[in-house]
Amino acid sequence: MTKRIEAKTKICRRLGVNLWGRQKNPLARRDYGPGEHGQKRRKLSDYALQLAAKQKLKRYYANMSERQFRRAYEEAARLRGDTAENLIGLLERRLDTVVYRVNLAPTPFAARQLINHGHVLVNGKRVNIPSYLVREGDTIEIAERSKNHPNMLESVQHPERDVPDYISFDPKGLKAQFVRTPKLQDVPYPVQMEPNLVIEYYSR
Numbered sequence: 001m002t003k004r005i006e007a008k009t010k011i012c013r014r015l016g017v018n019l020w021g022r023q024k025n026p027l028a029r030r031d032y033g034p035g036e037h038g039q040k041r042r043k044l045s046d047y048a049l050q051l052a053a054k055q056k057l058k059r060y061y062a063n064m065s066e067r068q069f070r071r072a073y074e075e076a077a078r079l080r081g082d083t084a085e086n087l088i089g090l091l092e093r094r095l096d097t098v099v100y101r102v103n104l105a106p107t108p109f110a111a112r113q114l115i116n117h118g119h120v121l122v123n124g125k126r127v128n129i130p131s132y133l134v135r136e137g138d139t140i141e142i143a144e145r146s147k148n149h150p151n152m153l154e155s156v157q158h159p160e161r162d163v164p165d166y167i168s169f170d171p172k173g174l175k176a177q178f179v180r181t182p183k184l185q186d187v188p189y190p191v192q193m194e195p196n197l198v199i200e201y202y203s204r
Helices: 008-015 046-060 066-078 083-092 095-101 108-116 150-157 195-202
Strands: 120-122 139-142 167-170 175-178
Touching: 046 066, 046 195, 066 083, 066 195, 083 095, 083 195, 095 108, 095 120, 095 139, 108 150
Parallel strands: none
Antiparallel strands: 120 139, 139 175, 167 175
16 A cells, blocks of 8 residues: 555645645745745746646545546546536545545544544445445444544544535545535535646646
8 A cells, every 4th residue: 555644744844735634734834845945936837736636635535546546637527517526526525535524533633543444334334444435324433342532532522624514424434425416515624725726737
């Protein structure tokens, strides 16, 4: 398995944004990039802007590998409709994203780990693949043996985010239902995402 977890503070500083909107924001002290040239402001080319948009979106979703992210783009391009909207819909249908959205985990990385360790059920069956795509109407819940997981309970009892309206969630039963595939405007990103630039990057 490709090692994808970098220090989250480094990711935020490199991109120049508080990517996950957390209170422990590394940019509060240094709102510029790392390294001796981090404070220099340069005018970015179109390619650089497209690359930055791709890196920001890819890293937001638990720092996906390039192979996985490109595969998501290719699938979005095959679907009917707007490719950028299709890409966002596919990313939001990922099981680790749904677990993160309903505050069963404080970060996308923690959501990935929760799933890998077999704590999550989809329609009553254990799924340990974070990239599993849920469908509209699917039920996502915590396995009975895992309902006293301390980190998960802490995250649910002290949520950092509002649950979006395209997912319903019962915090007492630790059960969610994926209601519908969202559009870009429905997704509560803490920073501006530009999937249209991502499409341009891969369409070169």
